[in-house]
Amino acid sequence: MIPASVFKGRNVALFGLGGSGIATARALVAGGAVVTAFDDNPESVARAAGEGVSTGDLRGIDWSAQDAFVLSPGVPLTHPRPHWSVELAQAAGVEIIGDVELFARERQVHAPDAPLVAITGTNGKSTTTALIAHILADAGRDTQMGGNIGRAVMTLDAPQPERHYVVECSSYQIDLAPTLDPSVGILLNLSPDHLDRHGSFENYAAIKERLVAKSGLAIVGVDDPDCRRIADRLAEAGRRVERISSTSRLDDGFYLDGLALMRAVNGVAEQLATLEGIGSLRGAHNAQNALAALAACLECGLSLEEIQAGFNSFPGLAHRMEQVARKGRVLFVNDSKATNADAAERALSSFERIYWIAGGLPKDGGIETLKSLFPRVAKAYLVGEAAPAFAATIGEATAFEISGTIDKAVDHAARDAAGDPAPEAVVLLSPACASFDQFRNFEVRGDAFREAVRSLAGAEIMGSK
Numbered sequence: 001m002i003p004a005s006v007f008k009g010r011n012v013a014l015f016g017l018g019g020s021g022i023a024t025a026r027a028l029v030a031g032g033a034v035v036t037a038f039d040d041n042p043e044s045v046a047r048a049a050g051e052g053v054s055t056g057d058l059r060g061i062d063w064s065a066q067d068a069f070v071l072s073p074g075v076p077l078t079h080p081r082p083h084w085s086v087e088l089a090q091a092a093g094v095e096i097i098g099d100v101e102l103f104a105r106e107r108q109v110h111a112p113d114a115p116l117v118a119i120t121g122t123n124g125k126s127t128t129t130a131l132i133a134h135i136l137a138d139a140g141r142d143t144q145m146g147g148n149i150g151r152a153v154m155t156l157d158a159p160q161p162e163r164h165y166v167v168e169c170s171s172y173q174i175d176l177a178p179t180l181d182p183s184v185g186i187l188l189n190l191s192p193d194h195l196d197r198h199g200s201f202e203n204y205a206a207i208k209e210r211l212v213a214k215s216g217l218a219i220v221g222v223d224d225p226d227c228r229r230i231a232d233r234l235a236e237a238g239r240r241v242e243r244i245s246s247t248s249r250l251d252d253g254f255y256l257d258g259l260a261l262m263r264a265v266n267g268v269a270e271q272l273a274t275l276e277g278i279g280s281l282r283g284a285h286n287a288q289n290a291l292a293a294l295a296a297c298l299e300c301g302l303s304l305e306e307i308q309a310g311f312n313s314f315p316g317l318a319h320r321m322e323q324v325a326r327k328g329r330v331l332f333v334n335d336s337k338a339t340n341a342d343a344a345e346r347a348l349s350s351f352e353r354i355y356w357i358a359g360g361l362p363k364d365g366g367i368e369t370l371k372s373l374f375p376r377v378a379k380a381y382l383v384g385e386a387a388p389a390f391a392a393t394i395g396e397a398t399a400f401e402i403s404g405t406i407d408k409a410v411d412h413a414a415r416d417a418a419g420d421p422a423p424e425a426v427v428l429l430s431p432a433c434a435s436f437d438q439f440r441n442f443e444v445r446g447d448a449f450r451e452a453v454r455s456l457a458g459a460e461i462m463g464s465k
Helices: 019-030 042-050 084-091 099-110 125-138 171-175 201-213 225-236 284-299 304-313 341-348 368-376 387-394 406-418 442-454
Strands: 011-015 034-038 068-071 116-120 143-147 164-168 184-187 217-221 241-245 253-257 260-265 268-274 322-327 330-334 354-359 377-383 399-404 425-429
Touching: 011 019, 011 084, 019 034, 019 042, 019 099, 034 042, 068 084, 099 164, 099 171, 116 125, 116 201, 125 143, 125 164, 125 284, 125 304, 171 201, 184 201, 184 284, 201 217, 201 225, 217 225, 217 284, 225 241, 241 284, 253 268, 253 284, 260 284, 268 284, 268 304, 284 304, 284 341, 322 442, 330 406, 330 442, 341 354, 341 368, 354 387, 354 406, 368 377, 368 387, 377 387, 377 406, 387 399, 399 406, 406 425, 406 442, 425 442
Parallel strands: 011 034, 011 068, 116 164, 116 184, 143 164, 184 217, 217 241, 241 253, 330 425, 354 377, 354 425, 377 399
Antiparallel strands: 253 260, 260 268, 322 330
16 A cells, blocks of 8 residues: 555545545555545445545535545546536635545655656557556566556555556546656557547547656557647657557657567667567557557666567456467457447457457447458357347348357357368457446456356367456
């Protein structure tokens, strides 16, 4: 735990008592703050009180006596309208921050030179975060990973000068972290997402930009126009910027050439690393993640040999292009995290012969943007509420069936793929949908896929997840 000593002896109101909220409350108490915590869920309040956190209805406190208001990132700050607790804090002129801001202030006070790599983007940030942390730890560095992935940031070990932090940041967290100043800030990409919480794509993009705007080194993916403009603005403002691209050769920056990771300076390029033979980093989207990791780890002082060794041993993340099993020439891949078409596009682009399991709770736009990839799909197996709409979009472009459930889709896809003459056929769960019609979250959906694959006779299980 990181005691939030910056608020020692001061009054702090806190709203949101989920896992990260309780962890933040504990950190504030450990640092000597006088905390009043609350949640709209009475069970959460009771649980927090049972764990020694001082609770109270924030409607009845003296807001003029509060020095700060700590808001959990899942609670609306601005859209579709501010939460009632936000309105009370704003009316009293109390600053509103989140747990990542608490972490940033503790680092600034106690170990400002502790390397901090912060990662954001619409897609790929979890894999990039895990990859960077893996490379650093594999090279023997004292490494802490958390934020929007794994551990709540205030549960990490306290800042020390040689301790490396790798923190995934959602737009919600950045919006509540005004002084966040990473050693290395990474913005991978931008596409419309969470617009109900930010009001417009312009607001969403501006929030993401804040992370790299205050970074010692900004690493920006330039494969989409909005990020290109951000990189240009930062450079014009005199910030240090490294551009990365998985689709285009750059005259200055890091880019992909086949499976080679290249760096160009003033038009002169050299190969620094390779992704050859690394199944966990397959596909152009993972190449972008690897390029970001390469640039970040070089900035952290690692050698090319250390970085390549980290790439080679990276196991990948569960539910994100996770290689689950092989059965003969058939590879089974769990990409349950692909909850929108943009994310599914990355998986579909990574394989040539696909037996695609898709569907769930549909999102706006469906799979219209994936039509150019349908020739890669030998057959689609549609599940959940989206199945009829997805069937209509696919039409006669490729074969499909409405399987209804994950287990039936796996059984039928495995049977069909086994007879495919291609050198490699891939049974791919990449739903392009939320999971909430049939599963509590994408992890449970991915677990269901994994268990269905493991039940297949003759399947050779890959990894230990």
